[in-house]
Amino acid sequence: MSFFSNTFCTLKSTLSLYTMEKMKVKRKVDLVVLSDVHLGTYGCHARELLLYLKSIKAKKIILNGDFIDIWQFSKRYWPKSHMKVIKHLMSVVTKGTKVYYVTGNHDELLRKFEGLKLGSFSIVNKIVLPLDNDTQAWIFHGDVFDVVMQHSKWLARCGAAGYDLLILFNRFANFISHRVLNKGKLSLSKKIKNGVKSAISYIQDFEQTAAEIGIANGYQYVVCGHIHHPQMRTIENEKGNILYLNSGDWVENLTALEYHNSEWKIYHHEQGDVTSTPLTEEEEMDTSELFNNLLKELQMVPSQ
Secondary structure (H helix, E strand, O other): OHHHHHHHHHHHHHHHHHHHHHOOOOEEEEEEEEOOOOEOOOOOOHHHHHHHHHOEEEEEEEEEOOOEOOOOOEOOEOOHHHHHHHHHHHHHHHOOOEEEEEOOOOOHHHHHHOOOEEOOEEEEOEEEEEOHHHOEEEEEOOHHHOHHHHHOHHHHHHHHHHHHHHHHHHHHHHHHHHHHOOOOOOOHHHHHHHHOHHHHHHHHHHHHHHHHHHHHOOOOEEEEOOOOOOEEEEEEEOOEEEEEEEOOOOOOOOEEEEEEOOEEEEEEHHHOOOOOOOOOHHHHHHHHHHHHHHHHHHHHOOOO
C-alpha cells in the first residue's frame, strides 16, 4: 500500500510542478520596442533576449531596425539561441500579437518589402503609433540622420565589421576576466565611446535632430534606435517639447523600451529577475561555438 501511496505522491508532485510552470504569470506590457539586436553576429545576446521575451506578454512588439544583421551575416555563425528568438517571435505572431519590423541600415535589404503583411506581422520603414490620451509615437530606426550612412556606406560597413570584431574580443576578455580572474565585466566599446568627444557630440546631435522634427510634426514621442544608446528625456525648443526615447541594443546594453498604463520606461536586463536562469546544455554548446569561431577569426588574420 505504501508503494502505491508513494507513487501517487510523486506523480501528484510532478504534475503540480508542471502545472505551475505552465501557469507561470508573465508580466503584461502594452508595447515593447527592441532595436539593434544584430542576430547573426558574435556580439548578439540572443539567450538573454529570449529570456526577456518569455518573461513578458506584450500586446504589440516593435523591432526597430537592425534586428537581423544582414551586413555581417555569416553561414558559419548562426547559433541555436539566435534561431530560438526567431521561433519565439513567430509563435507570438501566430497567437495574434502585433509585431512590426521597422527596417534599419543593417537589414536595409528588407526595405524593398515595405508594406508586406503576414497575419499580425508587418514590415515598415517607419510607423506613427497612436497611444493613450490622443498621443502619438513616431518610431523609426534613425540611420536617416547618419551622415556616414548617407554618403560613405562602404565606410559604415567597415566600421560595422570592426565593431563586431571588437565585441568578439570583448566577450573573450570578459570570459577570461570572469572565469579565470574572478573579476567583473568590462566594455571596451563603451570606454572608447565615452572617451571620444566627437562620439558624445554625435549622440547629442542625433537626439536633438530627431526631437526637433518630432516637435515640428506634432508628435508627443519620438522613438529611435541605431546609436546603441538607451535614453529617455524631454527635449524642448521654441516650438514645444517632446519625449525622446531610444531603445538601446542587445549587444552592449541589453535594453528595451516598455510602454504600459500610459507610462514609458527603459528595461535593463541586468536589473530583471530572469538573468539567474542557468545555461542549458544546448546554450553551453553555443558558448563553445563562439570561442571556436574566435580562434578561426584569429587564424584568418595575417601575421605581421
